[in-house]
Amino acid sequence: MNGPGGEPAGRQVWAVLELLDRQLVDRDGRLAGKIDDVDFVVDDDPDALPRVDALLSGLGALANQIGGDFGRWLASIERRLAARRDRAPSRIAWSDVKSIGSSVELAADRDDLDSNRGERWVRDVIIDKVPGAGHEAE
Amino acid sequence: MKKVFGVTLGILTAMGGFVDIGDLVANSATGARYGMSLAWAVVLGVVGIIVFAEMAGRVASVTQRAVFDLVRERLGARAGLVNLGASFFITVLTLIAEVAGVALSFQLVSDVNYLLFIPLVGFAVWLVIWRVKFTTLETVFGLMGLAMIVTIVAIVQLHPDWSSLWHHASHPSVPPGEGRPTYFYFAIALFGAAMTPYEVFFFSSGAVEEKWTRSDLVLNKANVYLGFPLGGLLSLSLMAGAAVVFHPLGVGVDFLSQVALPTSLALGKVGLAFVIVGFVACTFGAALETALSCGYTMSQYFGWQWGKLVRPREAARFHLVVVSSIVVAIVVGVTAIDPIKVTEYSIVLSAAALPLTYFPILVVANDANYMGDDVNGPVRNAIATFYMVLLTVVAAATIPLMIATKAGS
Amino acid sequence: MIVGVALLIGLHPISPARTLDDYEHKAKDTAQSVLSSIETARLAARVGTRGDAFGPYVSVMLSESDTAVTKAQGVFDSVQPPDRHADAIRTRLGVLLNRASDGVARLRITARRGQLDRLERQARPLEHLATRLQRFIEDPGQVGTGAA
Numbered sequence: 001m002n003g004p005g006g007e008p009a010g011r012q013v014w015a016v017l018e019l020l021d022r023q024l025v026d027r028d029g030r031l032a033g034k035i036d037d038v039d040f041v042v043d044d045d046p047d048a049l050p051r052v053d054a055l056l057s058g059l060g061a062l063a064n065q066i067g068g069d070f071g072r073w074l075a076s077i078e079r080r081l082a083a084r085r086d087r088a089p090s091r092i093a094w095s096d097v098k099s100i101g102s103s104v105e106l107a108a109d110r111d112d113l114d115s116n117r118g119e120r121w122v123r124d125v126i127i128d129k130v131p132g133a134g135h136e137a138e
Numbered sequence: 139m140k141k142v143f144g145v146t147l148g149i150l151t152a153m154g155g156f157v158d159i160g161d162l163v164a165n166s167a168t169g170a171r172y173g174m175s176l177a178w179a180v181v182l183g184v185v186g187i188i189v190f191a192e193m194a195g196r197v198a199s200v201t202q203r204a205v206f207d208l209v210r211e212r213l214g215a216r217a218g219l220v221n222l223g224a225s226f227f228i229t230v231l232t233l234i235a236e237v238a239g240v241a242l243s244f245q246l247v248s249d250v251n252y253l254l255f256i257p258l259v260g261f262a263v264w265l266v267i268w269r270v271k272f273t274t275l276e277t278v279f280g281l282m283g284l285a286m287i288v289t290i291v292a293i294v295q296l297h298p299d300w301s302s303l304w305h306h307a308s309h310p311s312v313p314p315g316e317g318r319p320t321y322f323y324f325a326i327a328l329f330g331a332a333m334t335p336y337e338v339f340f341f342s343s344g345a346v347e348e349k350w351t352r353s354d355l356v357l358n359k360a361n362v363y364l365g366f367p368l369g370g371l372l373s374l375s376l377m378a379g380a381a382v383v384f385h386p387l388g389v390g391v392d393f394l395s396q397v398a399l400p401t402s403l404a405l406g407k408v409g410l411a412f413v414i415v416g417f418v419a420c421t422f423g424a425a426l427e428t429a430l431s432c433g434y435t436m437s438q439y440f441g442w443q444w445g446k447l448v449r450p451r452e453a454a455r456f457h458l459v460v461v462s463s464i465v466v467a468i469v470v471g472v473t474a475i476d477p478i479k480v481t482e483y484s485i486v487l488s489a490a491a492l493p494l495t496y497f498p499i500l501v502v503a504n505d506a507n508y509m510g511d512d513v514n515g516p517v518r519n520a521i522a523t524f525y526m527v528l529l530t531v532v533a534a535a536t537i538p539l540m541i542a543t544k545a546g547s
Numbered sequence: 548m549i550v551g552v553a554l555l556i557g558l559h560p561i562s563p564a565r566t567l568d569d570y571e572h573k574a575k576d577t578a579q580s581v582l583s584s585i586e587t588a589r590l591a592a593r594v595g596t597r598g599d600a601f602g603p604y605v606s607v608m609l610s611e612s613d614t615a616v617t618k619a620q621g622v623f624d625s626v627q628p629p630d631r632h633a634d635a636i637r638t639r640l641g642v643l644l645n646r647a648s649d650g651v652a653r654l655r656i657t658a659r660r661g662q663l664d665r666l667e668r669q670a671r672p673l674e675h676l677a678t679r680l681q682r683f684i685e686d687p688g689q690v691g692t693g694a695a
Contacts, residue, residue, distance in 0.1 A: 021211045021218070023203070023441055030452065034210065034441030057441075065215035102201055102508060110443075119442060123454035132269055133451040249603035249659075387586040388579065392615065395608040399590060406599040414604075 020065070023103035024057060024092070024110075032110035036061035039091065054091040055104070057115035061090075090115035157286055157372050158424035159239030159394075160232070160331040160485040162417065163478055165373045167391040168324050169380030172316070177307035177374060179325040183332025184370035186525050188362055189518065190496050193503040194338045195358035198345035201508050205342040206438035209498045221494045222439045226432060228491055229336045230463055231484040233428040237263065237467045238477030239421035242394045246414055253472055260468035263425045264461055272347050272446045275426060282419035288412035289375040292404035298382045306381075323539045323546045326532055327482065330489030332373070333529075336431040338495060343434040347447050355512065379404075392478060425467075432463035482545065490536040492529040500526060564626050570633040574640050574687050577623040581616050581647050582680045585673050588612040588651045592670035595663040602661055609655040616651050620644045636687050643683060646676050 024032040037056035042048065063075035090113060098105040110116045127133050168176050194205050201208075206225070210218035241255035266275060312321045350358065379400030380391060391397065394417070402410040430446075437444035437456040444456040471477070500522050503514045514522065540546075564570035588609055595605035623644070628637050650673050657665050 021215060023207065030448070031441060031443040034439075036215070062215060062440075066219055067216065070219075102203065119454050122458050123451050127451050127454040127457055130268070130450075134449055135269065246604050246607055247601070249606045383590070387583075389583045389586045389590075390580070393608070393611045395604065395611060396587060398604070399587075399594070399608070402594045402600045402604070403590070407601055410600050410604060 019052075019055070019100070019104065024055070025103050025105045026110035026113070027098070027105075027107055028109065030110050032106065032113060033057040033115050034062075035104060037064055052094050054093050055097070056091055057113070058090040059118075090117075157283070157369050157416075157420045158232075158331075158334075159235050159421050159477075159481050160334065160488075161369075161373050162239070162376065162394065162397050162420070163391070163481050164324075164327050164331045164485060165376040166380045166384075166397040168328060169377035170384035170389055170391045170396075172313060172321065172324065173381040173385045174303050174307040174378060175310045175313065176321070176325055176328060177377060178310050179328040180332060180370060180373050180377065182528075183329045184366055184373075185521075186329075186528075187333045187337060188366045189521055189525060190333070190499055191338055191341050191366065192359060192362045193514065193518075193522070194342040194499050195345050195350070195362060196355060196512060197499065197502050197509070198342040199350040199354050199358055200352055200510065200512050201502075202346055202351075204346050204434060204438055205338050205495070205499055206435045208502050210439050212498045212501050218439060221498075222435060224491045224494055225335055225339070225435050228484060228487050229339070229428050229431050229435065230466060231480065231487065232334065232336060233425060233432065233463055234467045234470045235477060235481040235484050236421050236425040236428055237464075238471050238480065239394065240418060240425060241471070242477060243414055243417040243421060246395055246398065246417075252477075253474060256471040257468050259422075259425070260464045260471075263422070263429055264464050266426060267429060267446070267460060268450060268457070272344070276344075279419055279423035279426070283416060283423055285412045285419060286372050286416035288405065288409050288416065289372060289379060289401055292401040292409055292413075293375050293378045293382070295404040296379070296382050296400065298378065303378060303381065317543070319539055320543045320546055322535070323486075323543045326489045326536055326539065327485050327546070329532060330485040330487075330492070330536075332370070333492055333496075334485065334488045335491060335495040336428050338499065339431040339434050340427040343430070343438075343445065347445050349447070352512070394478070429460050429464050429467075433457065433460040486536060486540055486545075490533050493526065493533050496529060497526060564629055564633070567629060567632055570626070570629055571636060571687050573623065573626055574636050575684050577619050578640060578643070578680050578684045578687070580619045581644060582677060582684070584612040584615040584619070584651065585647055585677050585680070588654055589670050589673050589677070591658075592654055592666035595658060596665070596667035598663075602658070602663060605663060605666070606655070606658045609651065609658050613648075613651045613655045616644070616648050620648060632688070640683060640687070643676065643680055647673075647680075650676060 019035050019038055022035045024035060026032045035055050035057060038052055039054040039056055040050040041053040042050050059078035060075055063071040063073075063078060065071070066074065092106065092108070092113065092115070096106050096108050098107045106113075111120065165180065168179075197208065198204055206222070209221050213221060237256060237259050238252065240259045241252040244250070244255045244259075245252040312318050345354075345358065376397065380397075383389075383400045383403060384391060384396070389396070398410060398413045398417070401413040405412075433456045434444055436442075436459045437453070440455075442455045443453040445453060450457050470480075500514075500519075502508055503522075504519065506513050564573055591600075591605050591608040591612065594600040595602075623640070628634050650670075654666060654669055657663075657669055
């Protein structure tokens, strides 16, 4: 994880550890990926505990978690697919988080999230071309 | 009405998941070779799947999360990925076998080479997943699968020596002239066929698709306690039919056509027609389940939107995985690779991967934070723990036995 | 592991028989396999003639039996007999295999022509053949009159 590693944990940090690999849900109840990594920030106040700055989601962040050769290979794929030139995985600001339960609910729409680029691409390029893609479900 | 149709989820899973091409072949082949002396392996497998499917269904009802969703959460990204790799590979292998199984069933009624049916079957599987409602899918194939009950009628009609059958079933022994390793290899195959991972992936995801909640826990139990024992009974009828017809003659079951023979002998053309309808229902149902499970596992690991409960365009990557898996099944199928062999490998490798699937379920089912009051009771935990030990032993023994017995020859 | 599985599925290495025992063992296996196919063919003929099964089903089962016999024959033929005694076994089994192949092929052809009523009668010689195969399995080394 990013941030000061190995520090004695405050309740916040432990809670954050539990955030990893949690499901993200957007404001319409749609699934929006998993929390692949968490970004910390430490305020200038020496007594302050590290706090969560952003949630990271996407292949790049996941590659970090997986580590090893396979992780590096995944990361290189993500770099090639990413629209942006920089290597940072998609960030979801902590302020966008609505609630935390067994899944983490966001105030945003998943179509607005960078981490859902892949979903949108597949939808636009492949799925929407097939008749019945917009067909009502249950 | 939802309750009545809710029971069909269990029946479909049991039919498609329990009595799929793997079970058709494994139970028949075992009955032909060992009579009823491996019936215990089927019973053991049925109890196992009942215990774990109930847990998976309960977890899905209470948390609205499916099995693979929780695998990553519990095991972490890395171990979860290994789990995904193994589970996905095995599920695709099973899908290949099921699609071939449907094609073989059509060959039985038309004498047209099954290879020609494979692309059609694949397309049909995709089309049904794309357009047909989940509940319709369940109901139709669940009910159609009940045609397999004809195998029970057939065994009765064959007037077997029941006491002899019972004796062999209850006093299992390795027949003279047969080796122990092969005996246990067949036992593992039966076990793997009964507890194939995709069954719980499908069942738990299906529970979420059907929007089960805490109030559906009774429904969950009804599904599991009704559906899987029925599947087990059908498996045992297949085994008994083969035991009565093939075992005395020293015939080995290597083809799907042979699986239908006891029914044909007992009940004539009508029976044969029913059992082939049953084959189609079971294998097609299983093909649907495995194709969906390919989508479920991958989507649930990565957190993508999955399921038939939303429009296809809102679960784009899920549907991409599903259609890609079907394409792979078609491509591999038409290479004329022996479908019975693929079936055998799929069930044996499933046995090797069982702990991966079932361990996370057990962990979550015991987590009071998630489950509240609906955690496992002590009795259930005792049984489940026994199974975890058993599954680990089975998993460890599988590959060595496969090599030692040259895959059961 | 994937490579291992692929190899197991794809390749079927036929190991040579170095000793008489080994060869006998392979001969027995072949005979057992062919016996199984013959019995299946007989059952297929029975359900066909008695009207317990429809044409395509019977045809499929007979084709599969036919293919199985041919395959077993091919596999056995390719194994090098290690010595003179093995030669005798090879000759003896060879006769039985040829009969099996002919018999089942004939049934297949009849079934494909839709003449299901003739099947059971045509399958009768297979009963005797099955007995001889059974005897062979019990004692492959018995050197006696090969043909009969």
